[in-house]
Amino acid sequence: MPTNHDPDTPDAPDSTASDHAADSTTLDPRDVDYETPVERFGAAELTDDHLARFPQPPHPMLRRGVFYAGRDVDALLDACESEAPLSVVTGVGPSGPMHLGHVLPFYVAKWLQAATGAHVYLPLSDDEKYLTRDLSLADVRWYTRENLRDLLAVGFDPERTRIVVDTADADVVYPLATALSKHLTPATVEAVYGAPDSAGAGFYPAVQATHLLLPQFVRGPHTTTVPIAVDQDPHVRLARDLAAKERFDVEKPGALLARFLPALDGPGKMSTTSGDGAPTIALTDDRETVHEKVARYAYSGGQSSVAAHREHGGDPEVDVAFRYLRAFFEPDDATVERLARDYRSGDLLTGELKAYAADRIADFLDAHRARRPSDADLDAALAPYRLTDRERERALAAVGLGPDLSTAAGEH
Numbered sequence: 001m002p003t004n005h006d007p008d009t010p011d012a013p014d015s016t017a018s019d020h021a022a023d024s025t026t027l028d029p030r031d032v033d034y035e036t037p038v039e040r041f042g043a044a045e046l047t048d049d050h051l052a053r054f055p056q057p058p059h060p061m062l063r064r065g066v067f068y069a070g071r072d073v074d075a076l077l078d079a080c081e082s083e084a085p086l087s088v089v090t091g092v093g094p095s096g097p098m099h100l101g102h103v104l105p106f107y108v109a110k111w112l113q114a115a116t117g118a119h120v121y122l123p124l125s126d127d128e129k130y131l132t133r134d135l136s137l138a139d140v141r142w143y144t145r146e147n148l149r150d151l152l153a154v155g156f157d158p159e160r161t162r163i164v165v166d167t168a169d170a171d172v173v174y175p176l177a178t179a180l181s182k183h184l185t186p187a188t189v190e191a192v193y194g195a196p197d198s199a200g201a202g203f204y205p206a207v208q209a210t211h212l213l214l215p216q217f218v219r220g221p222h223t224t225t226v227p228i229a230v231d232q233d234p235h236v237r238l239a240r241d242l243a244a245k246e247r248f249d250v251e252k253p254g255a256l257l258a259r260f261l262p263a264l265d266g267p268g269k270m271s272t273t274s275g276d277g278a279p280t281i282a283l284t285d286d287r288e289t290v291h292e293k294v295a296r297y298a299y300s301g302g303q304s305s306v307a308a309h310r311e312h313g314g315d316p317e318v319d320v321a322f323r324y325l326r327a328f329f330e331p332d333d334a335t336v337e338r339l340a341r342d343y344r345s346g347d348l349l350t351g352e353l354k355a356y357a358a359d360r361i362a363d364f365l366d367a368h369r370a371r372r373p374s375d376a377d378l379d380a381a382l383a384p385y386r387l388t389d390r391e392r393e394r395a396l397a398a399v400g401l402g403p404d405l406s407t408a409a410g411e412h
Contacts, residue, residue, distance in 0.1 A: 034068065034259060037233050043069045043257060053077040055115035059108055061258070064336075066327050067108070067227065071236060072254030076225045080116050085222035087215035088112050089253065091123035094143040095133050098150045099280035100361070101261060103368075104328055105227045106154045108256070112227075113157060119219065120161045122151055122385075123211035127166040131200040137167075145378055150283050153372040158384035162391070164214065166207060172392050173210055176217060179399035181206035183247055184238075192234045205238060212239040216250040217398040218391045227256040248398065261327055262320045266299030284369065287362040294321060294358040295351070301343070302350035313346040314353075321350075321357035329360040 037043040046065075050073055051058050061067050070076070079086040088109045092102055112118050124147060130140045144165060151163060166173050181203060189196070189205045196202035210217075212235070215224050226236050233255060240252040265278035278297035281290060301319030303309035316322040322343065326336050339356070342348035373381040387395075389403075397408040 034230060037230060037257060038069050041233070041237060043071050043233065043255070044073060045069050046073065046256075050074075050077065053081065055080060055112075059111045060328055060331060060333075061104065061108055062256075063333075064326055065259070066104075066261070067256045067258045069230075069257045070225075070255055071240070071257075072223075072225070072252065073256070075223050076254055076256075079223040083117070085219065086112075086116055086118040087121060087219065087222065087224045088118050089121045089123070089212055089215060089224060089226045090228060091125060091211055092147055092151070093125045093129045094140060094147040095129040095135065096143055098147055098283050100283070100324075101280070103150065103154070103283060104261070105229070105258065106151065107328070108227045110154050110156055112225075113160060117160065119215060120156055121211070121215050122156075122161065122163045123214070124148070124163070124165045125204075125207070125211070126168075127200070127207065128204050131198055131204065141167075145375060148382060149372050149375070149378055150368070152378075152381055152385070153283075153368050155371060156385070161385050162218075162387055163382065163385040164211070164387065169387060172214075172387060172395050173207060175396055175401055176210045176214070176399060177203070177206040179248070180209050180213070180242055183242055183245055184209075188238070188241070192238050205235075208235050209239040209242050212236065212253045213243065213248070213250050214395065217248075217395040218387070219394075221249055221251045223251065224253040225256060226253055228258065229260060230257045233257055262299065262323055264293060264297040264299065264320055266318070266320060281361065281365075283365060283372075285365060287358075287366065290362045290365065291355070291358040294354050294361070298354055298357070300350045300354075302353075306349065309349060310346040313344045314348075314350060316340040316343045319343065319350070319353065321354045325357050325360060329357065329364055 038045055046062070046068055050070075051063055054062060054077065057063065059067075076086070078084070090105045090109050092098065106122070109120050109122075113120050124144055126140045126144045129135060129143070130137055133140075135143075148163065148165075164173065184206055186202075189202065193201075193205055196204075212224070212226060216222060228236070236253060236255045242248075243250045243252045263278060264281070279293055281293055285293070298320040299318070301315035301317065301322065303312055303314065316326075316339070322339060325339065330336050330339070339348060339353065343353055393403055396402065400408050402408050
């Protein structure tokens with residue numbers, strides 16, 4: 001069992017998680033502390049040796065350092081190499097339309113699934129968004145349906161993917177969360193999440209832990225990894241703490257931790273629900289809208305005039321259009337290097353770089369939208385991704401319950 005000095009124990013004052021509890025947003029607040037999870041809480045930086053063991057070639061967000069650290073990465077890579085059972089969990093909190101920062105971890109999860117045959121679990125924390133945002137249940141349900149359309153557009157294998165919505169799958173989520181909540185102390189919950197504003201918010205950490213342990217409740221103990229933005233790491237530590245108590249037949253979930261991408265205007269975290277700063281690039285934006293947003297709002301690393309830029313060149317490290325390309329939207333490494341070189345030399349102007357980035361982003365969104373089911377088709381499209389009756393029974397049996405009001409075989 002972890003002690004107060006165990007790096008997985010989430011009881012330090014600065015471990016408080018953001019309020020996007022199941023939200024895999026990856027957009028840049030400049031004051032994010034990337035080092036604390038590594039230096040104080042037991043995460044490990046990804047190394048060249050790690051990258052060499054991932055399916056080749058590694059995803060651009062791995063080989064270009066967007067995902068920079070992890071937990072139990074060697075166990076993940078062992079499973080990749082041995083074809084042992086592997087699950088990937090990453091979710092979203094449906095408080096608004098999804099944007100680029102939300103969707104990138106899902107494409108990493110899809111890549112892992114395609115490369116390794118991993119099972120993917122996608123929880124949607126609609127209950128938490130109702131409890132922590134000024135939204136009605138009907139509002140949250142609407143955003144849930146919109147987010148589901150985007151998740152289906154990613155193209156996961158329905159045979160190896162399960163989508164769980166907390167309120168719609170409460171027959172499984174609530175009993176599991178109840179079982180886990182008995183082993184969460186108020187002090188631990190407050191250290192991770194802060195003082196809850198309601199009884200529901202106080203219970204939610206057990207639901208969050210249910211998300212991360214659900215693959216093992218369904219399929220038995222096996223390697224599980226969670227690709228998420230770094231500010232979500234406390235949720236993983238909480239679930240690892242529960243797993244370490246050995247009350248349940250589960251292993252600690254691992255994680256892949258991502259740096260934040262920049263908001264279009266540079267400093268400040270892009271948020272679906274904020275009216276401040278530059279707009280987000282929504283997954284439903286058409287090509288014209290993407291070009292307009294990038295041209296108008298994307299922070300530039302160029303000079304104040306064309307003449308100055310030709311003479312002195314630009315700085316791609318701070319240029320938002322370049323950083324989007326390097327992170328994900330330009331798949332060819334040689335092209336990324338050429339763009340950086342030409343921008344530094346002044347041969348490539350800021351407007352040209354922005355136009356190129358907007359085209360690549362729009363290409364991605366065109367393909368994404370083409371796979372996005374209509375709202376009328378959503379329920380039928382979602383059906384193959386729901387937990388089966390047998391999977392629900394196995395999950396409940398992991399905490400001693402059977403279907404309806406029965407107990408699991410051999411219990412009591």
